Amino acid sequence: MRAEYGPGGPEAGAKTWHIVSGDTGRAMCGRELDPGAETREPGRWGEQPELSCHTCGALFLREAPYLPDEHRYQEQQE
Ligand SMILES: [Zn+2]
Structure with missing residues (x-):
């Protein structure tokens, strides 16, 4: 997972989380993400x-x- 930031930048927190494969900056949806963004x-x-x-x-x-x-995590929440 890698964060996409909004206009507020990293200080404002992630606007959207994407899935990236490996260390590339490209998300599975095709969006290019900042390689320095939070993962x-x-x-x-x-x-x-x-x-x-x-x-x-x-x-x-x-x-x-x-x-x-993740499944276990969700069960714990219920
Ligand atoms: Zn995406």
């Missing part, structure tokens, strides 16, 4: 669904439909 473990995808890129999410989940860690 997170992909297991945290879904923590902030309102900030998650829908295109990246669809592509990411199709590629890795099973996220046992």
Whole structure:
């Protein structure tokens, strides 16, 4: 996961989270991201669904439909 920042820059926090493969700056949806932007473990995808890129999410989940860690995380929340 890599952050896309809005007009407020990094100080304002991530505007959208994208999935990037490897160390490239290109998200799965095709958007070029700042290589210095904050990154997170992909297991945290879904923590902030309102900030998650829908295109990246669809592509990411199709590629890795099973996220046992995330599933466990959601169960703990309920
Ligand atoms: Zn994206």
